[in-house]
Amino acid sequence: MLFERPNSGERAILVHLDFHSEDEREDSDEFVQLVTSAGGDPVAFITGxxxxxxxxxxxxxxxxxxxxxxxxxxxxxxxLFNHALSPSQERNIERELQCRVLDRTGLILDIFAQRANTHEGKLQVELAQLQHMSTRLVRGWTHLERQKGGIGLRGPGE
Known part of the structure; x- marks a missing residue:
């Protein structure tokens, strides 16, 4: 599959925060089971x-x-976070920690990718992974842009 993470036996730090809200109650035991189902090796569980x-x-x-x-x-x-992270939060945490960061949605998509058997199922999972990743690629390639605009410079579109 295209984005299979985490790899088998990858040492994972799990993070779960409690926000004291009724609408967002992720089960921490279920999260550990998801990580092991994906092939990760939970070595630490941090709560707050x-x-x-x-x-x-x-x-x-x-x-x-x-x-x-x-x-x-x-x-x-x-x-691995037991929550949905915004693309900027994921990127900022990766920069601070210098390691890969994955949220709950990405983890679940990876499990689906590992378990998909039919060609159609694999394509559907790949499409879902690409849609999830596309939001995280915004402004990732701006260093390759050559067209720039500015006040009075006749930039793009003129």
Missing amino acids: SRKRPDARLFVGTGKLEEIREALIANEGEIV
Whole structure:
């Protein structure tokens, strides 16, 4: 499949935050089972509680430091969140921790990718993965752009 992650036996740091809201109650036991179903090896489970997610990092800077310490101590290879992360949050966390970060949606898509048997099923999973990844690719290739505009410079479109 196109985006099979995590690989078999990949050492995973799991993160679950409690936001004290009734509409968002992910089960932490189910999350551990999802990770093992995907072939990951959960080596640390970090929990915490917040009133709401941080706009930039989803977790606070203190919790991010705790995740970093768990990565180093357990030789983790990937950080998995039991929540849906925005593309910018995922990118910011990856930059801070210097490792791969995957949210719950990406993990579930990877499980589907591993279990798809028919050609049609594989195509449907690949399409779903590409749609999920497309939101994370925004502004990723801007260094290759040559057309620029500005005030009075007759940029693109003129």
